[in-house]
Amino acid sequence: LWRDAAGRAIGMVGRAIMPEDELKTKGLPKYKYSFGFQKDQGLIGFSSVRGSEQIVLLEGVLDALYLNSKGFKSVAVGGTDLSATQLQALQLAGCKELLLAMDMDEAGQRATEKIIKNLSSSSLRAYVVSLPEGFKDADELIREKGSEAFQLALNKAERWPAWMARRIISKHDTATDRGMDSALEEAQELYTELED
DSSP states (O other): OEEETTSOEEEOEEEOOSOHHHHHHHTOOSEEEOTTOOGGGEEBTGGGTTTOSEEEEESOHHHHHHHHHTTOOEEEOSSSOOOHHHHHHHHHTTOOEEEEOOOSSHHHHHHHHHHHHHHTTSSSEEEEOOOOTTOOSHHHHHHHHOHHHHHHHHHTOEEHHHHHHHHHHHHSOTTSHHHHHHHHHHHHHHHTTOOO
């Protein structure tokens, strides 16, 4: 059940239990949403994080539910975007630190980058959680290594400006003048929005 900031049910989401390769072969979606549902109007796990100053933001619906069951205050966007409505809900709920624990694949890293750009002018302090090599998402890490391993990753979360600087450098060939100029242009565009 997906809820909005007021706790009202706004839709439902279901996830297929078949392996992804079988879903692709049959042409079936991984997730199915109720008719007319707008997932950008709420967050999975939101009712369990109200009043929490520190909230973990995840991609996956089941990830957030699983992490909440393990004691981590978590919400999921159900994809790779954080809408203005979702951001406002987090702020109104009392969140001060948003720990971005998106998937470690390229789509998740691009999502982290996009969310950071949306957060740069908000009052939330954003930190990026990096998982150990070989783990795609938080629930996979907890299932294999335990809650302590994820808590350690949370403790090592870094401020978004430091993470983003490395991300920008990794996308450009800074050994060339054109690559360096592209990296500097991207950095300038992002960092000039910082108010503090």
